[in-house]
Amino acid sequence: MLEYVTAGESHGAGLHAILTGLPAGIPVDKKFVDRMLQRRQGGYGRSVRQQMEKDRATFLSGVRGGKTTGNPITLRVKNKAHTIHTLPPVQRPRPGHADLAGVLKFGHEADARDVLERSSARETAVRTAVGATAALLLREFGITVFGHVVRLGSVRFARAPLDAEQRDASPFHSLDPAADKEARKLVDAAQKDGDTLGGLIEIVATGVPPGLGSNVQSDRKLDARLAGALCAIPAMKGVEFGIGFEAARKPGSKVHDRIRTNKAGRVVRPTNRAGGLEGGMTNGQPLVVRVAMKPLSTLRRPLESIDLKSGTRKDAHFERSDVTAVPAAAVVCEAVVAFELCRAFRRKFGGDSLAEVRHNVEGFLAQIAPWWGDS
Secondary structure, three states: OOEEEEEOOOOOOEEEEEEEOOOEOOEOOHHHHHHHHHHHOOOOOOOOHHHHOOOOEEEEEOEEOOEEOOOOEEEEEEOOOOOHHHOOOOOOOOOOOOHHHHHHHHOOOOOOHHHHHHHOHHHHHHHHHHHHHHHHHHHOOOOEEEEEEEEEOOEEOOOOOOOHHHHHHOOOOOOOHHHHHHHHHHHHHHHHHOOOOOEEEEEEEEOOOOOOEOOOOHHHOHHHHHHHHHHOOOOEEEEEEOOHHHHHHOOHHHOOOOOEEOOOOOEEOOOOOOOOEEOOEEOOOOEEEEEEEOOOOOOOOOOEEEOOOOOOEEEOOOOOOOOOOHHHHHHHHHHHHHHHHHHHHHHHHOOOEHHHHHHHHHHHHHHHOOOOOOO
C-alpha cells in the first residue's frame, strides 16, 4: 500500500517525508522532482520567501544506484530560514486561517505560532516532492498528470491543448498568454490594495487505464480519495470532476457519457462529462478534476480580529504573504493527483519490482483488449 507521512515546520530546519510502497527498480529522475519543486516556487504574485528558498529534494533512503530499492524512501526539502525557536508569538489570529481553531484545539493559550508553522503552505513543498516521486512510476506506464490554472480571480483563461512548455512560460501557469496580461493587472491592483486573490485549477491525467479505484468500499473510491487529498491542501475549498457542479443543473440525458463501439469493436465515449471516473473507478478516459482555491488568509491590510491575551479588538496578524499562490497551488494539486493515482495503480497491480508490475499491467491490458485499447 502506497503511503506517506510528513514532518517539519515552515521555519524549521527542513521538511521531511517517509514514502512507503513503491516497488524496486524505478529509475529516480531527480531533475524531474526538482523541476516540480521549482515550478511550485514560481508564479506572479509570490512573496519574498520564494526568493529566499531554492527547493531541492534529497533522497536519504530507499534509493540506491539511481533506482528505488523497495525500502521506505526518506525525502528532505531544506528550509533556508530556520528560526522557529526565536520567532515572536502570534496573538492576533487571522480570519480564514487555522490560528484560532488550532489554539482552541491544542490549548496553546495566547500563541498561535505552533499552529501557524505546521499549517503553513510551506509544508506542501515536501508533498510536491512525494507526488513527483510517485509520478515516476506512472511515467513508466505512459500516464501523465498535467496541472494548469483556468481562472484567477475574475480572469478566465481560455482552454488550449495541454502544452507544458507554454504553461511553464506563463507567469500564471495558464495556457492563455493573452489573458496573462489581464491577470497581471489584477494582481498588481490587489497588491496595491493589500488584498489577496484565489482561483480555479484544473488537473488532467492522460493514459490512465480503466479500473483504478473501486466501487466495493467507500474509502477505495478514487473520486473520494482525490477529493479528500485535494481538500487537504491549504486554501482548497471545492473539488469537481468532469462537468462537476454543472451536472446538477442538467437532465441525465445531457450529463452521462454514451457508450459506443468503433469499427474495431472497441469501446469509445463521444464525451467525457464524467471526467474519466464512474462508480469510483477510472473508465479509460482522461481524468479531469478542478479545484477551487480561496484567497489567502494573510492580508497586508488585515481584517478585524482580537488579541488572544487581552481579548480586545485588534487587526489580524500579518507575517509575509503572497498576493496569490494559485499558480504554485496548481503544481501541488498536480503532485497530489499523481500520488493518489499511483496509490490506486499500486492497489490494482501490486508487484514488488518494476518488472513484476509491468507483467501484471500487461496481463490486465491483454484481458480487456477485446473491449478497450488503441485501434
